[in-house]
Amino acid sequence: MAPEKPLAVTSLTLSHFRSHKIARIRVDERPVAIFGANGAGKTNILEALSMLSPGRGLRRASASDMARRPDPIGWQLTADVLSGGAAHEIRTWSENGAARQVRIDDKQASQVALGQIVRVLWLIPSMDRLWIEGAEGRRRFLDRAVLSFVPGHAQIVLDYEKAMRERNRLLKDMVRDPHWYMALERQMAEAGALIHRNRRDTLLKLDAAQQDGTTRFPAAALDLTQSEGSMPESVKDLAEAIAESRFRDMAAGRTLVGPHRTDLHAVYAEKGIEAKDCSTGEQKALLVSLILANGRALSRQIGAPPILLLDEIAAHLDADRRAALYDEICALGTQAWMTGTGAELFDELGSRAQHLHVSETTGVSLQDPA
Incomplete structure (x- = not known):
């Protein structure tokens, strides 16, 4: 059963962030399945979402490393978020490698304040070695x-x-x-x-x-x-x-x-x-x-589960466990953002999720509903 007051991102705009010169994504509260070729910028979208929480994001990168190359300017992320029954606008950015800034509903805020609005967890391929490193x-x-x-x-x-x-x-x-x-x-x-x-x-x-x-x-x-x-x-x-x-x-x-x-x-x-x-x-x-x-x-x-960022989640999961994961995600009512190289990896989700195809053309990333 979906939570009464869901926690979800409904729009995300990336400007000069990693491989994305400009990217605009609009979604609803359902899980989001993102697929596309290697290098298209799928993980960069997840990293942008991780910056809606306190800290340095899922790659633990410096602000300067997140800027799109070779552009000399900084980067900016803007998101509309539903949290606790209220809508919020979050904007975070860095200029020329400086420490990132945060504004919540057009008011200057600390990174710690982000944790009061958005709860984000992630699972990325580098964590597959968590138990042995x-x-x-x-x-x-x-x-x-x-x-x-x-x-x-x-x-x-x-x-x-x-x-x-x-x-x-x-x-x-x-x-x-x-x-x-x-x-x-x-x-x-x-x-x-x-x-x-x-x-x-x-x-x-x-x-x-x-x-x-x-x-x-x-x-x-x-x-x-x-x-x-x-x-x-x-x-x-x-x-x-x-x-x-x-x-x-x-x-x-x-x-x-x-x-x-x-x-x-x-x-x-x-x-x-x-x-x-x-x-x-x-x-x-x-x-x-x-x-x-x-x-x-x-x-x-x-009263609501966190937003989940699951990068290349199908890796090391057989078809039965992959289907079970999607059932768990939907039962939990979480907005999970998942990436994979092929659309077929998300077939078991069907209409329970939104399917976005990511490609890159002359520096502009396009998200097309599948």
């Missing part, structure tokens, strides 16, 4: 899920990282006077305890949403682990642990205690196999399961 990518994946529930989480992480960078400079300079550290370590402990609590709460929500779902996608048993020992959960205990590690940190030249050392551990629950040891297809299915669970949990919390 470094812990940083898994933390980022988890924090995107946290951000969907707690928009202020991004600022908390920024506060923690800023205090940690200042502390690391003291460590590298071999500063031994404890008075230089105390205020920074208190800031780290306060933000770090909140980060850890938000992550724990999110795992509980994802676990419950996975159990509630009837799906062909396997459930993942999730937990947080530390590279050394356990993560102190209270502000007091975390502050003490960071202070006690000061001389060890000085030898390492960096902070060794805190939520930046946390890893997301996953097990294919039905088989009892760690995600890192699963097949490529199983690893992809676990990721899809978590994205769907995130959508279900968020729908219960705010």
